[in-house]
Amino acid sequence: MSRRRFLLGTALAVGALALAGPAAAQSPRRGGTLTAIVQPEPVTLTSAINTAAPTGFISGNVFDGLVDYDLDLKPRPALAENWEIAPDALSITFRLRRGVKWHDGQPFTAADVKWTLENVWKTIHPRNQATFGRVRAVETPDNHTVVLRLSEPSLAILSSVNSNGAQILPKHLYEGTDILSNPYNNKPVGTGAFVFKEWSRGNHIVLERNPDYWDKDKPYLDRIVFRVIPDAAARAAALEKGEVQYAAFSPVPLKDAERLGKLPTLRVETRGYEWLSPWLFFDLNVDNPQLKDVRVRRAIAHAIDRQAIARIVWYGFGKPAISPVPSTLAAFHDESVPQYPFNPKRAEALLDEAGFTRGPDGVRFSLTHDFIPYGDDYKRTGEYLKQALKRVGIEVTIRSQDTASFTKRVYGDRDFDISSTWFAAFSDPQVGVTRAYWSGWIGKNTPWTNGSGYRNPEIDGLIAQAQGEADQAKRIALFKQFQQIVQRDLPSIPLIELRFFSLHAADLKDVVTRGDQIYGSLKNAWFDGPRADSKSTEAKNTEAKSN
DSSP states (O other), X not given: OOHHHHHHHHHHXXXXXXXXXXXXXXXXXXXXXXXXXOSSOOSOSOTTTOOOHHHHHHHHHHOOOSEEEOTTOOEEESSEEEEEEXXXXXXXXXXXXXXXXXXXXXXXXXXXXXXXXXXXXXXXXXXXXXXXXXXXXXXXXXXXXXXEEESSOOTTXXXXXXXXXXOOOOHHHHTTSOGGGOGGGSSOOOSSSEEEEEEETTTEEEEEEOTTOSSTTOOOXXXXXXXXXXXXXXXXXHHHHTSOOEEXXXXXXXXXXXXXXXXXXXXXXXXXXXTTOEEEEEEEOTTSTTTTSHHHHHHHHHHOOHHHIIIIISTTSEEEOSSSSOTTSXXXXXXXXXXXXXXXXXXXXXXXXXXXXXXXXXXXXEEEEEEOSSOHHHHHHHHHHHHHHHTTTEEEEEEOOOHHHHHIIIIIIOOXXXXXXXXXXXXXXXXXXXXXXOGGGTTSOOSSSOOSOXXXXXXXXXXXXXXXXXXXHHHHHHHHHHHHHHXXXXXXXXXXXXXXXXXXXXXXXXXXXXXXXXXXXOTTOEESSTTSOSSOHHHHHHHHHHO
Protein backbone atom coordinates (compact mmCIF):
# COMPACT_ATOMS: atom_id res chain seq x y z
CA MET A 1 0.00 0.00 0.00
CA SER A 2 1.43 3.41 -0.91
CA ARG A 3 1.82 6.07 1.74
CA ARG A 4 -0.67 8.28 -0.08
CA ARG A 5 -3.24 5.49 -0.25
CA PHE A 6 -2.71 4.76 3.46
CA LEU A 7 -3.33 8.38 4.42
CA LEU A 8 -6.37 8.55 2.18
CA GLY A 9 -7.64 5.28 3.57
CA THR A 10 -7.19 6.53 7.11
CA ALA A 11 -9.13 9.68 6.34
CA LEU A 12 -11.92 7.72 4.69
CA ALA A 13 -12.09 5.29 7.58
CA VAL A 14 -12.30 8.10 10.09
CA GLY A 15 -14.99 9.77 8.01
CA ALA A 16 -16.95 6.55 7.75
CA LEU A 17 -16.80 6.05 11.50
CA ALA A 18 -18.05 9.59 12.04
CA LEU A 19 -20.92 9.07 9.62
CA ALA A 20 -21.82 5.75 11.16
CA GLY A 21 -21.78 7.12 14.72
CA PRO A 22 -25.44 7.82 15.44
CA ALA A 23 -26.83 4.81 13.59
CA ALA A 24 -24.36 2.42 15.20
CA ALA A 25 -24.66 3.89 18.69
CA GLN A 26 -24.22 1.39 21.50
CA SER A 27 -24.77 1.67 25.20
CA PRO A 28 -21.41 2.20 26.91
CA ARG A 29 -20.18 -0.58 29.18
CA ARG A 30 -18.67 0.28 32.52
CA GLY A 31 -15.38 -1.04 33.84
CA GLY A 32 -11.87 -1.92 32.79
CA THR A 33 -8.43 -0.40 32.94
CA LEU A 34 -7.13 1.59 30.00
CA THR A 35 -3.39 1.38 29.52
CA ALA A 36 -2.03 4.33 27.57
CA ILE A 37 1.41 5.60 26.60
CA VAL A 38 2.74 9.01 27.57
CA GLN A 39 6.00 9.93 25.89
CA PRO A 40 8.17 11.56 26.99
CA GLU A 41 7.48 11.42 30.70
CA PRO A 42 6.02 14.73 31.91
CA VAL A 43 8.09 16.99 34.13
CA THR A 44 4.92 17.92 36.04
CA LEU A 45 1.23 16.98 35.95
CA THR A 46 -0.37 20.42 36.05
CA SER A 47 -0.97 22.32 32.80
CA ALA A 48 -1.61 25.55 34.67
CA ILE A 49 2.16 25.89 35.15
CA ASN A 50 3.54 23.85 32.24
CA THR A 51 1.93 23.63 28.81
CA ALA A 52 4.03 20.75 27.46
CA ALA A 53 2.07 18.15 25.51
CA PRO A 54 2.74 15.17 27.84
CA THR A 55 1.48 17.20 30.81
CA GLY A 56 -1.67 18.24 28.97
CA PHE A 57 -2.37 14.68 27.80
CA ILE A 58 -2.66 13.50 31.41
CA SER A 59 -3.81 16.67 33.15
CA GLY A 60 -6.98 16.99 31.08
CA ASN A 61 -8.32 13.89 32.77
CA VAL A 62 -7.78 15.28 36.27
CA PHE A 63 -9.02 18.84 35.67
CA ASP A 64 -12.11 20.19 33.95
CA GLY A 65 -12.23 23.56 32.25
CA LEU A 66 -14.95 26.15 32.13
CA VAL A 67 -15.84 24.78 28.69
CA ASP A 68 -14.99 21.96 26.27
CA TYR A 69 -14.73 22.38 22.50
CA ASP A 70 -16.73 20.19 20.15
CA LEU A 71 -15.37 18.83 16.89
CA ASP A 72 -16.28 22.14 15.21
CA LEU A 73 -14.37 24.00 17.98
CA LYS A 74 -17.52 25.57 19.37
CA PRO A 75 -17.49 25.90 23.18
CA ARG A 76 -19.86 23.69 25.13
CA PRO A 77 -20.62 23.67 28.86
CA ALA A 78 -18.29 22.06 31.37
CA LEU A 79 -17.66 23.73 34.75
CA ALA A 80 -19.49 26.74 33.35
CA GLU A 81 -23.09 25.88 32.49
CA ASN A 82 -23.46 29.04 30.41
CA TRP A 83 -21.77 32.36 29.66
CA GLU A 84 -22.48 35.67 28.02
CA ILE A 85 -20.53 38.56 26.57
CA ALA A 86 -21.83 42.06 27.33
CA PRO A 87 -23.06 44.15 24.36
CA ASP A 88 -20.02 46.43 24.70
CA ALA A 89 -17.73 43.35 24.90
CA LEU A 90 -16.16 44.72 28.09
CA SER A 91 -17.33 41.93 30.36
CA ILE A 92 -17.80 38.17 30.19
CA THR A 93 -19.98 36.40 32.73
CA PHE A 94 -19.61 32.69 33.51
CA ARG A 95 -22.27 30.90 35.54
CA LEU A 96 -20.71 27.91 37.22
CA ARG A 97 -22.11 24.44 37.71
CA ARG A 98 -23.38 23.76 41.23
CA GLY A 99 -22.42 20.78 43.35
CA VAL A 100 -18.94 20.28 41.87
CA LYS A 101 -16.26 19.12 44.30
CA TRP A 102 -12.51 19.03 44.21
CA HIS A 103 -11.10 15.54 44.58
CA ASP A 104 -10.37 16.20 48.26
CA GLY A 105 -14.06 16.90 48.88
CA GLN A 106 -13.90 20.70 49.07
CA PRO A 107 -16.48 22.61 47.01
CA PHE A 108 -15.47 24.19 43.70
CA THR A 109 -16.52 27.85 43.67
CA ALA A 110 -16.07 31.12 41.84
CA ALA A 111 -13.26 31.96 44.28
CA ASP A 112 -11.11 29.24 42.68
CA VAL A 113 -11.56 30.79 39.24
CA LYS A 114 -10.83 34.31 40.48
CA TRP A 115 -7.72 33.26 42.40
CA THR A 116 -6.31 31.22 39.50
CA LEU A 117 -6.87 33.98 36.95
CA GLU A 118 -5.21 36.60 39.14
CA ASN A 119 -2.33 34.48 40.41
CA VAL A 120 -1.62 31.98 37.61
CA TRP A 121 -3.13 32.87 34.26
CA LYS A 122 -2.06 36.52 34.37
CA THR A 123 1.33 35.96 35.99
CA ILE A 124 3.10 32.69 35.14
CA HIS A 125 1.13 30.95 32.39
CA PRO A 126 3.06 31.14 29.08
CA ARG A 127 0.00 31.80 26.92
CA ASN A 128 -2.52 33.39 29.23
CA GLN A 129 -0.60 36.50 30.14
CA ALA A 130 -1.56 37.62 26.65
CA THR A 131 -4.99 35.99 26.51
CA PHE A 132 -6.16 37.49 29.83
CA GLY A 133 -4.01 40.61 29.72
CA ARG A 134 -7.05 42.85 29.29
CA VAL A 135 -8.87 41.53 32.37
CA ARG A 136 -8.78 44.49 34.78
CA ALA A 137 -10.93 42.93 37.50
CA VAL A 138 -12.63 39.67 38.43
CA GLU A 139 -15.92 39.87 40.31
CA THR A 140 -17.63 37.01 42.13
CA PRO A 141 -21.10 38.25 43.14
CA ASP A 142 -21.85 34.76 44.46
CA ASN A 143 -20.16 31.37 44.69
CA HIS A 144 -21.32 30.35 41.22
CA THR A 145 -20.83 33.50 39.15
CA VAL A 146 -17.60 34.90 37.72
CA VAL A 147 -17.55 38.24 35.90
CA LEU A 148 -14.45 39.26 33.96
CA ARG A 149 -14.21 43.05 33.60
CA LEU A 150 -12.09 44.01 30.61
CA SER A 151 -10.18 47.21 29.92
CA GLU A 152 -10.62 46.45 26.22
CA PRO A 153 -12.46 43.67 24.37
CA SER A 154 -10.58 40.37 24.20
CA LEU A 155 -12.12 38.07 21.62
CA ALA A 156 -9.57 35.31 22.19
CA ILE A 157 -10.69 34.47 25.72
CA LEU A 158 -13.51 32.12 24.74
CA SER A 159 -11.04 30.25 22.50
CA SER A 160 -8.93 29.24 25.49
CA VAL A 161 -10.99 28.40 28.58
CA ASN A 162 -10.92 24.62 28.49
CA SER A 163 -8.95 22.47 30.95
CA ASN A 164 -5.70 23.03 29.07
CA GLY A 165 -6.04 26.62 27.98
CA ALA A 166 -7.12 27.95 31.37
CA GLN A 167 -6.74 25.26 33.97
CA ILE A 168 -8.30 26.15 37.32
CA LEU A 169 -6.36 25.31 40.48
CA PRO A 170 -7.85 24.74 43.97
CA LYS A 171 -7.35 27.98 45.87
CA HIS A 172 -7.36 26.22 49.23
CA LEU A 173 -4.30 24.17 48.27
CA TYR A 174 -2.30 26.88 46.49
CA GLU A 175 -3.02 30.21 48.14
CA GLY A 176 -0.02 31.49 50.08
CA THR A 177 2.39 28.96 48.56
CA ASP A 178 5.12 29.12 45.93
CA ILE A 179 2.90 28.09 43.03
CA LEU A 180 5.71 26.75 40.83
CA SER A 181 7.06 24.46 43.57
CA ASN A 182 3.74 23.51 45.19
CA PRO A 183 3.76 19.71 45.74
CA TYR A 184 0.24 19.44 44.30
CA ASN A 185 1.67 20.17 40.86
CA ASN A 186 2.87 16.55 40.86
CA LYS A 187 -0.02 15.01 42.81
CA PRO A 188 -2.83 17.10 41.33
CA VAL A 189 -6.23 17.63 42.92
CA GLY A 190 -8.78 18.54 40.29
CA THR A 191 -12.50 18.42 39.57
CA GLY A 192 -12.23 16.02 36.63
CA ALA A 193 -13.44 12.54 35.84
CA PHE A 194 -10.31 10.82 37.11
CA VAL A 195 -8.44 11.16 40.39
CA PHE A 196 -4.66 11.10 40.64
CA LYS A 197 -3.47 7.96 42.43
CA GLU A 198 0.25 7.35 41.83
CA TRP A 199 3.31 8.51 39.89
CA SER A 200 6.14 5.98 39.74
CA ARG A 201 8.87 8.02 38.06
CA GLY A 202 10.16 6.42 34.92
CA ASN A 203 7.42 3.80 34.96
CA HIS A 204 3.78 4.89 35.11
CA ILE A 205 1.14 7.34 36.26
CA VAL A 206 -2.16 5.98 37.59
CA LEU A 207 -5.53 7.75 37.61
CA GLU A 208 -8.71 6.23 39.06
CA ARG A 209 -12.39 6.83 38.46
CA ASN A 210 -13.88 9.78 40.35
CA PRO A 211 -16.97 8.32 42.10
CA ASP A 212 -18.32 11.82 42.83
CA TYR A 213 -17.98 13.24 39.34
CA TRP A 214 -20.59 15.84 38.42
CA ASP A 215 -21.28 14.32 34.98
CA LYS A 216 -23.58 11.51 36.12
CA ASP A 217 -22.54 7.90 35.38
CA LYS A 218 -19.17 8.98 33.97
CA PRO A 219 -16.42 8.07 33.52
CA TYR A 220 -16.99 4.55 32.28
CA LEU A 221 -13.42 3.33 32.79
CA ASP A 222 -12.25 2.26 36.26
CA ARG A 223 -8.75 3.62 35.80
CA ILE A 224 -6.14 4.80 33.36
CA VAL A 225 -2.51 3.74 33.58
CA PHE A 226 -0.14 5.93 31.58
CA ARG A 227 3.04 3.99 30.86
CA VAL A 228 6.37 5.60 30.09
CA ILE A 229 7.98 3.74 27.18
CA PRO A 230 10.95 5.69 25.80
CA ASP A 231 11.84 3.27 23.00
CA ALA A 232 9.77 3.76 19.85
CA ALA A 233 10.00 0.12 18.78
CA ALA A 234 8.83 -0.97 22.22
CA ARG A 235 5.84 1.37 21.96
CA ALA A 236 4.86 -0.15 18.64
CA ALA A 237 5.24 -3.67 20.04
CA ALA A 238 3.13 -2.87 23.12
CA LEU A 239 0.32 -1.57 20.91
CA GLU A 240 0.54 -4.51 18.54
CA LYS A 241 0.43 -7.04 21.38
CA GLY A 242 -2.52 -5.30 23.03
CA GLU A 243 -0.55 -4.48 26.17
CA VAL A 244 -1.40 -0.83 25.51
CA GLN A 245 -4.75 0.33 24.14
CA TYR A 246 -4.16 4.03 23.50
CA ALA A 247 -1.28 6.27 22.46
CA ALA A 248 -1.30 9.80 21.06
CA PHE A 249 0.87 12.43 19.38
CA SER A 250 2.11 10.14 16.60
CA PRO A 251 3.42 7.63 19.16
CA VAL A 252 5.23 5.23 16.83
CA PRO A 253 7.73 5.81 14.05
CA LEU A 254 5.82 7.17 11.11
CA LYS A 255 7.02 4.31 8.95
CA ASP A 256 5.24 1.90 11.34
CA ALA A 257 1.90 3.71 11.20
CA GLU A 258 0.92 2.11 7.91
CA ARG A 259 1.64 -1.42 9.14
CA LEU A 260 -0.12 -0.99 12.47
CA GLY A 261 -3.09 0.69 10.81
CA LYS A 262 -3.74 -2.52 8.85
CA LEU A 263 -4.12 -4.66 11.97
CA PRO A 264 -7.72 -5.60 12.86
CA THR A 265 -7.02 -4.91 16.53
CA LEU A 266 -5.90 -1.29 16.07
CA ARG A 267 -7.30 1.94 14.68
CA VAL A 268 -5.49 5.04 13.44
CA GLU A 269 -7.25 8.24 14.48
CA THR A 270 -6.51 11.80 13.36
CA ARG A 271 -9.45 13.53 15.04
CA GLY A 272 -9.17 15.25 18.39
CA TYR A 273 -6.28 17.52 17.42
CA GLU A 274 -8.40 20.21 15.75
CA TRP A 275 -7.94 22.68 18.62
CA LEU A 276 -4.15 22.52 18.32
CA SER A 277 -3.28 23.64 14.75
CA PRO A 278 0.33 22.54 15.39
CA TRP A 279 3.39 23.63 13.45
CA LEU A 280 7.05 22.59 13.64
CA PHE A 281 9.80 25.21 13.45
CA PHE A 282 13.45 26.02 14.06
CA ASP A 283 14.24 28.74 16.60
CA LEU A 284 17.43 30.64 15.72
CA ASN A 285 19.21 32.22 18.68
CA VAL A 286 19.45 35.83 17.48
CA ASP A 287 22.11 36.59 20.13
CA ASN A 288 24.48 34.15 18.43
CA PRO A 289 27.34 36.01 16.63
CA GLN A 290 26.43 34.47 13.27
CA LEU A 291 22.67 34.16 13.64
CA LYS A 292 22.17 37.78 14.69
CA ASP A 293 22.71 38.65 11.00
CA VAL A 294 19.35 38.34 9.21
CA ARG A 295 21.19 37.33 6.02
CA VAL A 296 22.45 34.21 7.78
CA ARG A 297 18.97 33.37 9.04
CA ARG A 298 17.58 33.77 5.54
CA ALA A 299 20.41 31.67 4.14
CA ILE A 300 19.51 28.84 6.52
CA ALA A 301 15.89 29.09 5.40
CA HIS A 302 16.93 28.83 1.74
CA ALA A 303 19.07 25.78 2.55
CA ILE A 304 16.08 23.85 3.89
CA ASP A 305 13.75 21.86 1.65
CA ARG A 306 10.47 21.88 3.56
CA GLN A 307 8.83 19.63 0.98
CA ALA A 308 11.49 17.01 1.72
CA ILE A 309 10.95 17.39 5.47
CA ALA A 310 7.21 16.86 5.05
CA ARG A 311 7.49 14.03 2.54
CA ILE A 312 10.57 12.11 3.67
CA VAL A 313 11.28 12.97 7.31
CA TRP A 314 7.61 13.11 8.37
CA TYR A 315 6.24 10.52 5.92
CA GLY A 316 3.54 12.85 4.66
CA PHE A 317 2.09 13.57 8.12
CA GLY A 318 2.36 17.30 7.54
CA LYS A 319 2.66 19.94 4.86
CA PRO A 320 5.19 22.74 4.30
CA ALA A 321 4.59 25.81 6.44
CA ILE A 322 5.18 29.35 5.20
CA SER A 323 4.12 31.26 8.30
CA PRO A 324 3.87 30.80 12.07
CA VAL A 325 0.10 31.24 11.64
CA PRO A 326 -0.87 27.87 10.10
CA SER A 327 -3.21 27.61 7.14
CA THR A 328 -5.70 25.82 9.42
CA LEU A 329 -6.39 29.27 10.89
CA ALA A 330 -7.66 30.31 7.48
CA ALA A 331 -9.03 33.72 8.45
CA PHE A 332 -5.72 34.83 9.97
CA HIS A 333 -3.24 33.07 7.67
CA ASP A 334 -1.37 35.28 5.17
CA GLU A 335 -0.08 33.54 2.04
CA SER A 336 1.71 36.69 0.87
CA VAL A 337 4.39 36.64 3.59
CA PRO A 338 8.08 36.70 2.56
CA GLN A 339 9.06 33.20 1.56
CA TYR A 340 12.38 31.43 1.28
CA PRO A 341 12.17 28.65 -1.30
CA PHE A 342 14.73 25.87 -1.30
CA ASN A 343 17.74 27.38 -3.07
CA PRO A 344 21.21 26.35 -1.82
CA LYS A 345 22.94 28.69 -4.27
CA ARG A 346 21.02 31.65 -2.87
CA ALA A 347 21.93 30.45 0.64
CA GLU A 348 25.63 30.39 -0.25
CA ALA A 349 25.43 33.86 -1.78
CA LEU A 350 23.82 35.29 1.35
CA LEU A 351 26.43 33.69 3.59
CA ASP A 352 29.23 35.14 1.42
CA GLU A 353 27.53 38.53 1.51
CA ALA A 354 27.38 38.37 5.32
CA GLY A 355 31.15 37.77 5.40
CA PHE A 356 31.07 34.10 6.38
CA THR A 357 33.15 32.59 3.58
CA ARG A 358 34.25 28.97 3.44
CA GLY A 359 37.52 28.09 5.08
CA PRO A 360 40.15 25.69 3.69
CA ASP A 361 38.09 22.77 4.97
CA GLY A 362 34.94 24.13 3.32
CA VAL A 363 33.36 25.11 6.65
CA ARG A 364 32.09 28.65 7.24
CA PHE A 365 31.24 28.20 10.94
CA SER A 366 29.76 25.63 13.33
CA LEU A 367 26.44 25.54 15.17
CA THR A 368 24.81 23.26 17.73
CA HIS A 369 21.27 21.98 17.25
CA ASP A 370 19.02 20.96 20.16
CA PHE A 371 15.89 19.06 19.16
CA ILE A 372 12.80 18.69 21.31
CA PRO A 373 13.15 15.24 22.93
CA TYR A 374 9.74 13.96 21.91
CA GLY A 375 10.81 11.05 19.72
CA ASP A 376 12.72 9.88 16.67
CA ASP A 377 10.83 12.11 14.22
CA TYR A 378 12.28 15.22 15.85
CA LYS A 379 15.75 13.70 15.94
CA ARG A 380 15.49 12.90 12.23
CA THR A 381 14.50 16.52 11.60
CA GLY A 382 17.75 17.55 13.30
CA GLU A 383 19.71 15.07 11.18
CA TYR A 384 18.13 16.58 8.07
CA LEU A 385 19.20 20.06 9.23
CA LYS A 386 22.78 18.81 9.72
CA GLN A 387 22.90 17.47 6.15
CA ALA A 388 21.20 20.53 4.63
CA LEU A 389 23.50 23.06 6.28
CA LYS A 390 26.65 21.04 5.60
CA ARG A 391 25.86 21.48 1.92
CA VAL A 392 26.21 25.26 2.27
CA GLY A 393 29.24 25.15 4.54
CA ILE A 394 27.75 25.20 8.05
CA GLU A 395 28.78 22.40 10.38
CA VAL A 396 26.05 21.27 12.80
CA THR A 397 26.46 19.23 15.98
CA ILE A 398 23.26 17.55 17.19
CA ARG A 399 22.71 17.53 20.94
CA SER A 400 20.09 15.45 22.75
CA GLN A 401 18.83 15.69 26.33
CA ASP A 402 15.75 15.13 28.44
CA THR A 403 12.80 17.54 28.38
CA ALA A 404 13.71 19.42 31.56
CA SER A 405 17.25 20.05 30.31
CA PHE A 406 16.00 21.07 26.87
CA THR A 407 13.54 23.65 28.17
CA LYS A 408 16.05 25.13 30.65
CA ARG A 409 18.72 25.36 27.94
CA VAL A 410 16.45 27.04 25.40
CA TYR A 411 14.06 29.15 27.50
CA GLY A 412 16.19 29.81 30.56
CA ASP A 413 19.93 29.73 29.95
CA ARG A 414 19.54 30.37 26.20
CA ASP A 415 22.59 28.18 25.69
CA PHE A 416 21.88 27.00 22.16
CA ASP A 417 22.23 28.01 18.50
CA ILE A 418 19.29 26.34 16.74
CA SER A 419 16.49 24.48 18.47
CA SER A 420 13.55 22.64 16.99
CA THR A 421 10.17 22.36 18.61
CA TRP A 422 6.48 22.50 17.83
CA PHE A 423 3.82 24.85 19.10
CA ALA A 424 0.07 24.70 18.99
CA ALA A 425 -1.42 27.80 17.37
CA PHE A 426 -4.84 26.91 18.80
CA SER A 427 -7.85 28.62 17.28
CA ASP A 428 -6.53 32.17 17.56
CA PRO A 429 -2.96 33.46 16.99
CA GLN A 430 -3.18 35.49 20.17
CA VAL A 431 -3.42 32.27 22.17
CA GLY A 432 -0.69 30.15 20.60
CA VAL A 433 1.48 32.13 18.18
CA THR A 434 2.38 35.47 19.74
CA ARG A 435 4.14 33.83 22.72
CA ALA A 436 6.95 32.85 20.33
CA TYR A 437 7.67 36.50 19.45
CA TRP A 438 6.75 38.69 22.44
CA SER A 439 9.97 40.04 23.97
CA GLY A 440 8.65 39.88 27.52
CA TRP A 441 9.22 36.13 27.64
CA ILE A 442 12.92 36.11 26.80
CA GLY A 443 15.07 34.23 29.30
CA LYS A 444 12.23 33.75 31.80
CA ASN A 445 12.68 29.95 31.81
CA THR A 446 9.05 29.55 30.80
CA PRO A 447 8.83 26.66 28.33
CA TRP A 448 7.27 27.11 24.92
CA THR A 449 7.63 30.88 24.65
CA ASN A 450 10.14 33.17 22.86
CA GLY A 451 13.14 30.89 22.44
CA SER A 452 14.86 32.83 19.68
CA GLY A 453 15.37 35.94 21.81
CA TYR A 454 13.65 38.10 19.20
CA ARG A 455 13.09 41.71 20.27
CA ASN A 456 11.05 44.06 18.10
CA PRO A 457 9.05 46.93 19.66
CA GLU A 458 6.85 47.07 16.56
CA ILE A 459 5.85 43.42 17.03
CA ASP A 460 5.26 43.92 20.77
CA GLY A 461 3.00 46.83 19.86
CA LEU A 462 1.04 44.83 17.28
CA ILE A 463 0.52 42.02 19.79
CA ALA A 464 -0.80 44.48 22.38
CA GLN A 465 -3.04 46.15 19.83
CA ALA A 466 -4.53 42.88 18.62
CA GLN A 467 -5.26 41.81 22.20
CA GLY A 468 -7.52 44.79 22.77
CA GLU A 469 -9.17 45.06 19.36
CA ALA A 470 -12.91 44.33 19.36
CA ASP A 471 -13.32 44.29 15.59
CA GLN A 472 -12.34 40.87 14.28
CA ALA A 473 -11.59 42.20 10.80
CA LYS A 474 -9.13 44.67 12.29
CA ARG A 475 -7.55 41.90 14.40
CA ILE A 476 -7.07 39.84 11.26
CA ALA A 477 -5.37 42.77 9.54
CA LEU A 478 -3.07 43.25 12.53
CA PHE A 479 -2.08 39.60 12.57
CA LYS A 480 -1.35 39.68 8.84
CA GLN A 481 0.93 42.66 9.42
CA PHE A 482 2.52 40.70 12.26
CA GLN A 483 3.25 37.78 9.92
CA GLN A 484 4.82 40.01 7.30
CA ILE A 485 7.29 41.46 9.81
CA VAL A 486 8.31 38.27 11.60
CA GLN A 487 8.82 36.46 8.30
CA ARG A 488 10.98 39.35 7.13
CA ASP A 489 13.08 39.28 10.32
CA LEU A 490 12.96 35.46 10.52
CA PRO A 491 13.96 34.72 14.13
CA SER A 492 12.20 31.37 13.64
CA ILE A 493 11.81 29.28 10.49
CA PRO A 494 8.40 27.57 10.07
CA LEU A 495 8.94 24.07 8.69
CA ILE A 496 5.74 22.06 8.45
CA GLU A 497 2.17 22.10 9.70
CA LEU A 498 2.00 18.84 11.62
CA ARG A 499 -0.69 16.20 11.25
CA PHE A 500 -0.64 14.14 14.44
CA PHE A 501 -2.33 10.77 14.77
CA SER A 502 -3.28 8.46 17.63
CA LEU A 503 -3.49 4.69 17.80
CA HIS A 504 -6.09 2.90 19.90
CA ALA A 505 -7.51 -0.57 20.36
CA ALA A 506 -10.43 -1.44 18.10
CA ASP A 507 -12.61 -2.25 21.13
CA LEU A 508 -11.99 1.15 22.75
CA LYS A 509 -15.03 3.24 21.85
CA ASP A 510 -15.72 6.99 21.96
CA VAL A 511 -12.08 7.81 22.51
CA VAL A 512 -12.63 11.02 20.51
CA THR A 513 -15.72 13.11 21.22
CA ARG A 514 -14.32 16.66 21.07
CA GLY A 515 -12.02 18.88 19.04
CA ASP A 516 -9.65 19.37 21.98
CA GLN A 517 -9.74 15.67 22.88
CA ILE A 518 -5.98 15.23 23.01
CA TYR A 519 -5.86 17.55 26.02
CA GLY A 520 -9.29 16.56 27.28
CA SER A 521 -10.90 13.92 29.43
CA LEU A 522 -11.42 10.28 28.46
CA LYS A 523 -14.61 10.22 30.51
CA ASN A 524 -16.64 9.07 27.49
CA ALA A 525 -14.29 6.22 26.52
CA TRP A 526 -15.34 2.62 27.14
CA PHE A 527 -14.41 -0.92 26.19
CA ASP A 528 -16.74 -3.01 24.07
CA GLY A 529 -15.58 -6.46 25.05
CA PRO A 530 -14.00 -8.55 27.79
CA ARG A 531 -11.81 -5.69 29.03
CA ALA A 532 -14.97 -4.17 30.50
CA ASP A 533 -16.56 -6.11 33.35
CA SER A 534 -20.32 -6.24 33.76
CA LYS A 535 -19.65 -4.57 37.09
CA SER A 536 -16.95 -2.02 37.55
CA THR A 537 -14.09 -2.61 39.96
CA GLU A 538 -15.51 0.17 42.10
CA ALA A 539 -18.85 -1.62 42.35
CA LYS A 540 -17.16 -4.93 43.17
CA ASN A 541 -15.09 -3.31 45.90
CA THR A 542 -18.23 -1.76 47.36
CA GLU A 543 -19.94 -5.18 47.40
CA ALA A 544 -16.89 -6.78 49.00
CA LYS A 545 -16.88 -4.22 51.80
CA SER A 546 -20.57 -4.71 52.45
CA ASN A 547 -20.10 -8.49 52.67
